[in-house]
Amino acid sequence: MQYVGLTCALAFSLAAAQTTLETESWTERMMSVSSVWSVKAITNTDLKRAQTAALIQSLREKLTNIQSTVRQLPVLLQPWVNRVAIAVMQPYADASDAKRLCWKICLLNVGVWAAWKVKSWQPFMTRRFMHNPLSGLSVTLLTSMFSHRSAIHLLCNCLALESFGAAAYYHLLKEQSKAEPEILESTTSYHFLAFFVSAGLFSGLVSHIVSAKFRYPRLVAQLASPTLSAPKTETWAAAVAATSGAPRVATQKALDILPSLGASGAIYGAVTLTALAFPDSQIALFIPPSYPVNIQYGVGALVLLDTVGILRGWRYFDHWAHLGGAAFGVIYYAYGPTYWRRLREASTKAEKAP
CATH class of the missing domain: 1.10.287 (Helix Hairpins)
Structure with a gap:
């Protein structure tokens, strides 16, 4: 939890500082090109x-x-x-700045996906680009966010990122333009990157806590339960069946805690942020049936599906990570722009200080 908090704080601080530096650079560049900007505010x-x-x-x-x-x-x-x-x-x-940034993130994901295809690298990729809640590693919460083993998983996430990520980017840009007094900002890319990384880390943390604090103790209790111990047997055949059945049960229980990877949690943050920022928008699947529906109904259906998946014990998707990302998007919609504005103000003051 400390790793996630520190990394998110560092991401936003660096994003604000880099945005300020780049804005100052472009301002000086424009003033050096034309004398008009010495009398006209940029x-x-x-x-x-x-x-x-x-x-x-x-x-x-x-x-x-x-x-x-x-x-x-x-x-x-x-x-x-x-x-x-x-x-x-x-x-x-x-393309817009938002689209170009999303394409770059997708290219990074493609590069990691290609690394998975190198057979000799797979042990390293499994250790460093999949997050196992029982591994004791925190950095994999970050690296697994850009990791996809399946081409279908990669394609779906990239398509979703291009659409919802660009919309979330535009919302962050629009909110910053409302600042009074106006704070110059040459790019929103660093802001969006900080949001994207933080949403992915938060969603991974939610999934990690559920696995480490709830599933794992329950698993240990179940494995230690007398019901898994070998029952008394009266024949040789029954003894063989009992001893061979217990390991299978233990293995099935251990599979309850699975490693995770993918950018779905971070994308869910962009999805809910977009749904709240543009409530009248419509979404549709990119494959038939592509009937358009209101974005809030569509996102509500996705959240409901993940909730049902948790209640039913579905394990094909990391439903807890999805809901964690969705929650982060809601929180950032309510408080994120104000937090970012304060960071930018502090960064601008620090840059102007002698």
Whole structure:
């Protein structure tokens, strides 16, 4: 619990400090380019425009470098390489900052997923990128958040992150713009990253507490119960059956505590934050039947499904982590923007202090 609290506090503190540094850097950069900003106050909109212009210029330079390199290839390949480069760069340039950040997180998840496919790395990945509540490791609460073994699991989480993560990002941006007086903020990316990591850690902590504080003591009590001891037998066959049955029962009991991985808990935080921030929005499955429903009904159904899963003892998904992430999203919707504003104010004052 201390690890989660300290890591979350560190994530938000670093995010606020880095946001302040980057904002100051862009402000100085704009003032050095044009004297207009010495008499006109720079706004967040001005910062966004400057960043967009710089990004487009950077992409154009990269495309020019690619085209100059491609000239060394056979003539038949040159147009294909150029088309691929444009097909990648154009959507990236057109996308919002939120989409671009979510894509980067997804790429990180893809990299970890690819590492799972290396057979010789699997023992290391199992120890360091899956969280086992009985392992005594706390860092895996963080690393397991970006870990997926199944391609379907990875795909579903990436699709959900791209949509709900971008919406949550926009809400954080909108809330920051309401600050009075306005606090310059060149990017919301660090804020969202701190939110995403904290939501994942909180959801993992909820699942960890349930397993370590409730399931494990119950498991120990069940294994120590006389009902699992070998009963008295009168024949040799009965004795063999009794001794072979007890280990199977113990093994089945031990399977009640399973390691976990995946970004579902963090994404659930973005889902509930989005549902509260945009209550009139509609959502639909990306596969048929894709009938649109109100987001609050859809999220309510997901929470109800996880609640039923807990009551019924379903173990295919980590339902406690899902509910923990959902709870974090609700809490952050209520108190997060105010907390972030105070961090930014403190960071800005510290930066301006002599």
